[in-house]
Amino acid sequence: MPKPAERRFFRADVAVPEARSFLRHVLSxxxxxxxxxxxxxxxxxxxxxxxxxxxxxxxxxxxxxxLIDGRLRVEVHDQSGRLPHINCPDAEDVSGRGLLLVDALADEWGVQPHVPSGKTVWTEFKIETRQEPASGVIAC
Known part of the structure; x- marks a missing residue:
């Protein structure tokens, strides 16, 4: 089982592609x-x-x-007590669908509040893990 990975990002628009690049590298x-x-x-x-x-x-x-027991867990931690919620945007709205996408794509997701402040928003994905053949066994 690989060691968990984490990285801090400062608030900036470039943090979104930087975070994606970080996760892409970890998954690779x-x-x-x-x-x-x-x-x-x-x-x-x-x-x-x-x-x-x-x-x-x-x-x-x-x-x-x-990565634990065939599940990839991705977490975003922040110091805000403001909890996310799923919106119901109108067809004309240009934003507000992010958590709808998360809800549709992740196998599970949720929010864990922290005391005295902050929270973790997490997603989990069931993944296929590569099974290594036992020592001395030749794969067909």
Whole structure:
């Protein structure tokens, strides 16, 4: 099982592609291609929400990834107590669909509030793991 990975990002528009690049690199290191597009899109939505709604100017957020029991978990940590919620945008609205996408793509997602402040918004994806053949066994 690979060691969890995490990285801090400062609030800036470039943080979204930087966070995606970070996760893409981690998934590559872990040899995960199954569900990587879903995980990357969900991370984009969560980091966009953090930048727009949760992190003050000059602040930062943390992205963490772990792999446990065939599940990829991607987390976004911030210091805001403001909890995300799913919107019901009209057809004319140009934003407000991020958590709808997360809800549709992730196998599970949720929010864990922190005391005294902050939260973690997490997503999980069931993934196929490569099974290594037992020592001395030749794969067909």
């Amino acid at each position: 290191q872990w040899d995960i291609i199954d569900r990587s597009d879903d995980a990357l899109l969900c991370l984009s939505e969560l980091t966009t929400n953090v930048i727009r709604h949760a992190v003050p100017q000059g602040g930062y957020f943390l992205v963490a990834a772990s």
